[in-house]
Amino acid sequence: MHRPKLLFVVTEDWFFASHFLPMARAARELDLDVVVIARERQHRRVIEATGARLIALEAERGSLSPLALLRQVQTLKRLITAERPDILHCIALKPIALAGLAGRLAGIERRVYALTGLGFLGARQGQLAALARLAARTWLREAIDGPGVRFLFENPDDPVMLGLDPQNKGKVAIVGGAGVDPLVLMPEPMPPAPPLKVALVARMLWSKGVDLAVEAVKLARAQGARVELTIHGAPDSSNPKAIPETTLKEWAARPGIHWAGPTRDIEGVWRAHHLCCLPSRGGEGLPRTILEAAACGRAILTTDVSGCRSFVRDGQDGMVVPPDDAAALARALMVLAGAPGLVERMGASARNRLLDGHTERDVMDAVKALYRGLLARPQTDVAA
The missing domain is CATH 3.40.50.2000 (Glycogen Phosphorylase B;)
Known part of the structure; x- marks a missing residue:
C-alpha cells in the first residue's frame, strides 16, 4: 500500500531539530513517509529519531549569487524529482523561494510554504526594505503560488504583509509558533529578589x-x-x-x-x-x-x-x-x-x-489538519 510522502526543505538540521520536530512527529502520526533535506551538522540522529530520513544538502545560506542560486534550484529539483513527495513543505523564506520553484518545476502540486518570520523583510524599514518586500510578495504570489499551495504562518500580521488574507482558511493556516511541551517545561519557584x-x-x-x-x-x-x-x-x-x-x-x-x-x-x-x-x-x-x-x-x-x-x-x-x-x-x-x-x-x-493554543500538541493537530486537507484533494484538482 502506498504511504504518502512528505518532504521538508529547510536550511539547517539544527533549525529543524530546534523548531520543527513536532511537525515531523505529526506527519508520522498520519503514517506519512517523512524526508528532510537540510544542511547537515550534528542533528541527524535527533531528526531520524522521529522516523524521518535526512538528506544532507550543503549550501551556503549567505550566498545571493544568481549563479549559486540557480545551482541550488537545479540541485533541489533533482532531489525532489527523485523523491516524488505527495507534499513538499518548505520552511523559511529562502527555501520557499528556491525549493518552491524547484518543486513546481518538478511537478509537485501540493506545496506548503511555512513563513517562520520575515527576517530582513520584517525588521528593516526604508525604500530598500519596501522594494525587497514587494519583490518577495511578487515572487511568492506570482512565480511559485498555485491552487495546491498553502501558506503557513506563526502570526496574523505576516500574511497581510504578503498580500494574503489571514482569514482565508483555504489558503492560509496560522499555528501557535513552533509549539512547546508544557509537561516538559514547567513553572518553578522564582529566585530571590532583588535584583x-x-x-x-x-x-x-x-x-x-x-x-x-x-x-x-x-x-x-x-x-x-x-x-x-x-x-x-x-x-x-x-x-x-x-x-x-x-x-x-x-x-x-x-x-x-x-x-x-x-x-x-x-x-x-x-x-x-x-x-x-x-x-x-x-x-x-x-x-x-x-x-x-x-x-x-x-x-x-x-x-x-x-x-x-x-x-x-x-x-x-x-x-x-x-x-x-x-x-x-x-x-x-x-x-x-x-x-x-x-x-x-x-x-x-x-x-x-x-x-491556550500554543502547545506542541496544538501545533501538531493544526499541521495534521493541513496535511489531511491537501492529501484529500486529487493532484489534478490542485495543478499549479
Missing part, C-alpha cells in the same frame, strides 16, 4: 535587539533599579547581521551584564531568572524563546512587532514597548524591578496564554 534577574535567549543578531537590552539595563541601573541581564546565545557566522563576539565580550564587561554563551538548559535559565526580555526589531514569526519562557511561568518584556505582540498581552503576560527604544525598555525594567508580585502574576498569565 530583578532578566534573561535574553536568542541568536546573537542585531535584529533581536540585544544592544537595546544592554543599553536599557544601563539606563535602569543609573536610575537606581536593581536589575541584572544574562545574555544566552552564540554569534551566527553564516549570518551577515550577526553581532561580533568582540562586541558581546565588551558588553559583558559592563556592570549588571553577563554573556553566558549558548545553552541547551532552558529550564535552568528560567529557574534562575524572573523575566524574559526580547526587544526584537521585527521579522519574527512567533519567537520560541517567548513560548519557552511562558511555559516556565516567566513574564515577558518585548516590543510591538509582529509575532511578539500577537502573543504577549501588554500588562497581562508582560509588557510591550515600542521597538528600537532603549529608554522605553528601561522604564519597563524599572517598573518590573519594583514590583516582584506583578512579575510573578504576569508569569502565571503567560503560562495560561501558552496553554
Whole structure:
C-alpha cells in the first residue's frame, strides 16, 4: 500500500531539530513517509529519531549569487524529482523561494510554504526594505503560488504583509509558533529578589535587539533599579547581521551584564531568572524563546512587532514597548524591578496564554489538519 510522502526543505538540521520536530512527529502520526533535506551538522540522529530520513544538502545560506542560486534550484529539483513527495513543505523564506520553484518545476502540486518570520523583510524599514518586500510578495504570489499551495504562518500580521488574507482558511493556516511541551517545561519557584534577574535567549543578531537590552539595563541601573541581564546565545557566522563576539565580550564587561554563551538548559535559565526580555526589531514569526519562557511561568518584556505582540498581552503576560527604544525598555525594567508580585502574576498569565493554543500538541493537530486537507484533494484538482 502506498504511504504518502512528505518532504521538508529547510536550511539547517539544527533549525529543524530546534523548531520543527513536532511537525515531523505529526506527519508520522498520519503514517506519512517523512524526508528532510537540510544542511547537515550534528542533528541527524535527533531528526531520524522521529522516523524521518535526512538528506544532507550543503549550501551556503549567505550566498545571493544568481549563479549559486540557480545551482541550488537545479540541485533541489533533482532531489525532489527523485523523491516524488505527495507534499513538499518548505520552511523559511529562502527555501520557499528556491525549493518552491524547484518543486513546481518538478511537478509537485501540493506545496506548503511555512513563513517562520520575515527576517530582513520584517525588521528593516526604508525604500530598500519596501522594494525587497514587494519583490518577495511578487515572487511568492506570482512565480511559485498555485491552487495546491498553502501558506503557513506563526502570526496574523505576516500574511497581510504578503498580500494574503489571514482569514482565508483555504489558503492560509496560522499555528501557535513552533509549539512547546508544557509537561516538559514547567513553572518553578522564582529566585530571590532583588535584583530583578532578566534573561535574553536568542541568536546573537542585531535584529533581536540585544544592544537595546544592554543599553536599557544601563539606563535602569543609573536610575537606581536593581536589575541584572544574562545574555544566552552564540554569534551566527553564516549570518551577515550577526553581532561580533568582540562586541558581546565588551558588553559583558559592563556592570549588571553577563554573556553566558549558548545553552541547551532552558529550564535552568528560567529557574534562575524572573523575566524574559526580547526587544526584537521585527521579522519574527512567533519567537520560541517567548513560548519557552511562558511555559516556565516567566513574564515577558518585548516590543510591538509582529509575532511578539500577537502573543504577549501588554500588562497581562508582560509588557510591550515600542521597538528600537532603549529608554522605553528601561522604564519597563524599572517598573518590573519594583514590583516582584506583578512579575510573578504576569508569569502565571503567560503560562495560561501558552496553554491556550500554543502547545506542541496544538501545533501538531493544526499541521495534521493541513496535511489531511491537501492529501484529500486529487493532484489534478490542485495543478499549479
